[in-house]
Amino acid sequence: MAQAIAFYVIAACILGFGVLVISTKDTVHSVLFLVLDFLFVAALYVLLGAPFLAAIQVLVYAGGIVVLYLFVVMLVNLKRPPEAHSDPHRRTKLGFGLAAAVLVELGAIAAQGYAHPAAAIAAPATAAIPVSGNTEQVGWLLYTSYLIPFEIASMLLLVAMIGAIVLAKREL
Amino acid sequence: MIDQLLIPLLKIVIVLNATLVGVTYMVLLERKVIAWAQSRLGPMRVGPYGVLQPIADAIKLMIKEDITPVRADRWVFTAAPIISMVPALIVYAVIPFGPTIHLFGRPVSLYITDINVGLLYIVSVASVGVYGIILAGYASNSKYPLLASLRASAQLISYEVAVTLTLVSVILMAGSLSMVEIVNAQYNQHAWFVFLQPVAFVIVLIGGLAETNRAPFDLPEAEQELTGGFHTEYSGMRFALFFLAEYANMIVVSSVVVTLFFGGWLPPLPNTAWAHFLYYVPSWAWFLIKSFCFLYLFIWIRATLPRYRYDQLMNIGWKVLIPLAIANLVVTGIVKVLVM
Numbered sequence: 238m239a240q241a242i243a244f245y246v247i248a249a250c251i252l253g254f255g256v257l258v259i260s261t262k263d264t265v266h267s268v269l270f271l272v273l274d275f276l277f278v279a280a281l282y283v284l285l286g287a288p289f290l291a292a293i294q295v296l297v298y299a300g301g302i303v304v305l306y307l308f309v310v311m312l313v314n315l316k317r318p319p320e321a322h323s324d325p326h327r328r329t330k331l332g333f334g335l336a337a338a339v340l341v342e343l344g345a346i347a348a349q350g351y352a353h354p355a356a357a358i359a360a361p362a363t364a365a366i367p368v369s370g371n372t373e374q375v376g377w378l379l380y381t382s383y384l385i386p387f388e389i390a391s392m393l394l395l396v397a398m399i400g401a402i403v404l405a406k407r408e409l
Numbered sequence: 410m411i412d413q414l415l416i417p418l419l420k421i422v423i424v425l426n427a428t429l430v431g432v433t434y435m436v437l438l439e440r441k442v443i444a445w446a447q448s449r450l451g452p453m454r455v456g457p458y459g460v461l462q463p464i465a466d467a468i469k470l471m472i473k474e475d476i477t478p479v480r481a482d483r484w485v486f487t488a489a490p491i492i493s494m495v496p497a498l499i500v501y502a503v504i505p506f507g508p509t510i511h512l513f514g515r516p517v518s519l520y521i522t523d524i525n526v527g528l529l530y531i532v533s534v535a536s537v538g539v540y541g542i543i544l545a546g547y548a549s550n551s552k553y554p555l556l557a558s559l560r561a562s563a564q565l566i567s568y569e570v571a572v573t574l575t576l577v578s579v580i581l582m583a584g585s586l587s588m589v590e591i592v593n594a595q596y597n598q599h600a601w602f603v604f605l606q607p608v609a610f611v612i613v614l615i616g617g618l619a620e621t622n623r624a625p626f627d628l629p630e631a632e633q634e635l636t637g638g639f640h641t642e643y644s645g646m647r648f649a650l651f652f653l654a655e656y657a658n659m660i661v662v663s664s665v666v667v668t669l670f671f672g673g674w675l676p677p678l679p680n681t682a683w684a685h686f687l688y689y690v691p692s693w694a695w696f697l698i699k700s701f702c703f704l705y706l707f708i709w710i711r712a713t714l715p716r717y718r719y720d721q722l723m724n725i726g727w728k729v730l731i732p733l734a735i736a737n738l739v740v741t742g743i744v745k746v747l748v749m
Binding site: 263265266272291292296299301304305308311312370372 | 482484485524525526529530532533534535536537539540543544547555559562566573586
């Protein structure tokens with residue numbers, strides 16, 4: 238019961254701040270709402286019993302990536318008022334179409350979940366993990382079952398980093 | 410009921426109040442020590458030897474006029490000092506001041522909580538604290554605070570990388586992220602980690618100085634260039650909050666260094682038979698003595714070393730500390746595999 242209440246409060250905060258992120262005019266305020274949003278997502282992870290993921294969420298997203306966003310926003314528009322869009326209502330139909338597609342997709346997923354409740358939460362072989370503790374389990378899974386996806390993700394990040402350096406620095 | 414609600418609440422009240430009192434007296438200690446280092450007396454007027462000076466300062470700051478610049482971003486300007494202060498205080502939730510002891514026949518742990526990801530929690534909360542400085546500089550809508558906050562955020566982000574990478578080698582030694590388990594690992598290995606990880610200790614100490622904006626890394630508050638740094642436009646209690654946050658962060662850094670490298674609440678030569686008499690000193694006293702030594706060291710460094718230039722600061726961070734941290738991590742990993 239208490240968990241359900243906590244979940245709905247956190248979920249409402251996430252959605253509310255999400256709406257504020259896209260509806261606020263001031264870009265810096267919008268970035269700040271994004272930070273709050275990420276913090277509540279971290280709270281959701283804590284509620285789900287994943288403290289490691291929650292700490293990483295705060296460290297990487299709220300504390301790392303959004304600081305860089307803020308940097309860029311502060312450096313780009315130093316107190317120049319935001320320019321009005323030439324036609325804010327263009328592509329309204331496309332927007333509604335995309336939103337409807339996402340809604341249908343979510344509905345399909347929810348219907349699938351209700352139809353096959355066991356399949357929705359198929360925990361892959363949690364019994365086979367020989368370590369206890371959330372951090373240890375995440376580490377064990379990353380370096381055994383999910384080693385190749387993990388390495389591919391690391392390679393992608395490395396490539397992105399080298400690409401950024403090459404783009405930013407013309408003479409190496 | 411008592412175990413789940415009352416004792417944790419009491420512990421939180423005690424830790425928060427002790428921290429705030431400690432922070433105000435840290436300010437006095439700093440003024441005194443720097444005065445002695447410069448052959449002065451420091452504050453002498455309020456109370457004997459100026460011991461009541463922090464109280465006078467607090468009253469002065471509270472009754473001062475609180476000014477918000479006209480063109481400031483009002484909401485963010487108000488929120489920035491709070492964002493600085495809160496992370497500095499909630500970190501104390503996982504710092505172990507001692508092991509579990511028996512008080513009035515009831516087991517009481519001398520830490521607020523021991524979570525599985527303690528060290529990661531500290532790092533992530535500290536990374537959120539950066540926002541206070543960035544936003545203060547941005548919201549003031551004034552050039553010096555903005556320059557200072559850009560400097561500060563570049564500095565904090567750079568040194569955070571080195572410190573976090575170094576902490577991984579400590580985690581490798583301890584095999585856990587929990588602060589209590591890290592201290593227990595030092596007990597089981599019969600040595601403080603400073604003897605097993607001296608390079609890591611130096612990197613964390615330098616990074617800690619840089620992350621708390623202390624001399625010689627106090628570029629965000631360089632008075633000569635920036636008139637006062639990111640809090641130039643702040644006055645009264647809001648200014649005091651930034652000040653308190655900085656000192657609270659200093660206490661956090663020294664407690665974390667003590668916990669990770671100097672055995673936390675353990676005496677020197679932990680778990681050694683002939684040195685067992687050292688356990689007659691209570692565990693929390695060892696912790697406080699060691700933390701105090703580091704706080705004194707921070708003040709001593711400020712009184713001794715001149716400030717670095719900005720390019721020197723970046724060179725130390727990126728070209729010295731980060732490669733050193735990676736090398737230390739690799740060597741620690743190899744040694745650990747070979748020993749096991």
